[in-house]
Amino acid sequence: MKAIIHGTIVMPDGERRGKALLYTDRIIGLAEEAEALERADDIFDAEGRYVVPGLVDVHIHGYGGADVSDDDPDGVRRMAQCLLQNGVTSFLPTTLTVAWNRLAGICGHMRALRTESTRPDFPGAEILGIHLEGPFINPDYKGAQNPAYILAPDAERVLPFADIIRVLTLAPEMPGAGNFIETIRKKTTIALSMGHTGATFDQAMAAADRGVTRVTHLFNAMTQMVHRQPGVVGAALSSDLYTELIADTFHVSAGLFPLLVKAKGRRLVLITDALRAAGMPDGEYENGGQAFVLKGVECRLRDGTIAGSVLRLNQAVKNLRDYGGITLAEAIRAASLNAAASAGLAQSKGSLEAGKDADIVLMDADCQVWQTIVRGVSKYQRIR
Numbered sequence: 205m206k207a208i209i210h211g212t213i214v215m216p217d218g219e220r221r222g223k224a225l226l227y228t229d230r231i232i233g234l235a236e237e238a239e240a241l242e243r244a245d246d247i248f249d250a251e252g253r254y255v256v257p258g259l260v261d262v263h264i265h266g267y268g269g270a271d272v273s274d275d276d277p278d279g280v281r282r283m284a285q286c287l288l289q290n291g292v293t294s295f296l297p298t299t300l301t302v303a304w305n306r307l308a309g310i311c312g313h314m315r316a317l318r319t320e321s322t323r324p325d326f327p328g329a330e331i332l333g334i335h336l337e338g339p340f341i342n343p344d345y346k347g348a349q350n351p352a353y354i355l356a357p358d359a360e361r362v363l364p365f366a367d368i369i370r371v372l373t374l375a376p377e378m379p380g381a382g383n384f385i386e387t388i389r390k391k392t393t394i395a396l397s398m399g400h401t402g403a404t405f406d407q408a409m410a411a412a413d414r415g416v417t418r419v420t421h422l423f424n425a426m427t428q429m430v431h432r433q434p435g436v437v438g439a440a441l442s443s444d445l446y447t448e449l450i451a452d453t454f455h456v457s458a459g460l461f462p463l464l465v466k467a468k469g470r471r472l473v474l475i476t477d478a479l480r481a482a483g484m485p486d487g488e489y490e491n492g493g494q495a496f497v498l499k500g501v502e503c504r505l506r507d508g509t510i511a512g513s514v515l516r517l518n519q520a521v522k523n524l525r526d527y528g529g530i531t532l533a534e535a536i537r538a539a540s541l542n543a544a545a546s547a548g549l550a551q552s553k554g555s556l557e558a559g560k561d562a563d564i565v566l567m568d569a570d571c572q573v574w575q576t577i578v579r580g581v582s583k584y585q586r587i588r
């Protein structure tokens with residue numbers, strides 16, 4: 205058994221000081237520090253830093269030059285390794301709207317990688333399944349998705365991969381989407397998310413009634429909120445739908461963060477939507493067969509369309525805390541427990557509660573990551 209002492213432990217309902225966190229490959233619980241010193245075989249000193257649950261990124265396409273949609277398992281392994289330094293202990297590799305054959309291939313490869321990533325000697329964050337973003341989206345709200353590969357909703361394509369797909373983003377107003385939602389709801393545990401959508405407020409609320417439980421990157425690639433036409437944004441803000449936010453202050457103004465925190469509370473989910481250019485220098489890159497340019501924090505297609513981000517999830521936590529007027533514990537929750545719950549994964553991920561996987565991060569007050577522990581194994585340590 206291992207123990208972390210001298211830290212501020214971040215639990216779902218707030219911070220604990222003067223306690224130790226006990227764990228093996230799972231969280232055992234909190235104890236008095238004196239008791240921990242007696243019982244534990246390995247003791248880590250947090251040196252006053254925060255001890256937080258590992259961050260869970262449920263919407264990320266790429267990092268460090270790799271992109272999930274390349275269907276290159278080595279690229280995803282590299283991503284998994286890079287993400288440790290941002291405090292991410294598990295993630296949903298997220299596909300772009302590319303050819304269905306390729307999506308099917310990626311699903312197959314991710315099954316093997318998911319198993320591999322749970323091993324103690326896997327040098328990266330754990331892969332929890334796939335977020336399939338498209339191809340069942342609205343071409344009028346494609347954003348930076350490639351319109352050549354958009355398909356009509358078809359549950360028969362998805363069902364063979366129901367074990368590996370955890371989240372699926374679709375436009376609920378497209379012809380056939382009603383039957384699609386009903387079938388997926390009845391036969392699978394996939395979390396359905398509305399995004400890249402031109403749904404009206406009424407269509408969005410009807411989709412929620414039918415079993416869509418999430419909204420993909422709020423404000424981006426959807427109908428906006430006007431007082432007589434509240435759109436998907438209005439539906440997200442006035443319902444209990446889990447709602448993704450790219451908190452890089454570029455995709456959504458930081459001026460709205462306090463409102464989003466108040467409106468969504470524990471249904472607010474921080475994501476990165478990161479592309480392969482994340483963790484890389486400025487320059488030109490490729491995204492699902494389309495070129496884009498990274499300059500600073502902005503990724504744009506050649507026509508100026510905003511693409512995904514180069515955001516790091518620990519930076520998103522810092523931004524939400526600093527601009528949203530909330531505590532670190534609340535901001536951490538949006539990138540851990542809320543995120544895991546939005547994908548149906550909260551039984552084993554997202555918090556430091558007893559019985560869950562021991563995914564633990566040591567972080568300072570600036571949200572810099574000092575150590576990342578996955579299933580009880582230390583996999584990243586910041587060099588002093």
Ligand SMILES: [Zn+2]
Binds near residue numbers: 512
């Ligand atoms: Zn995306």
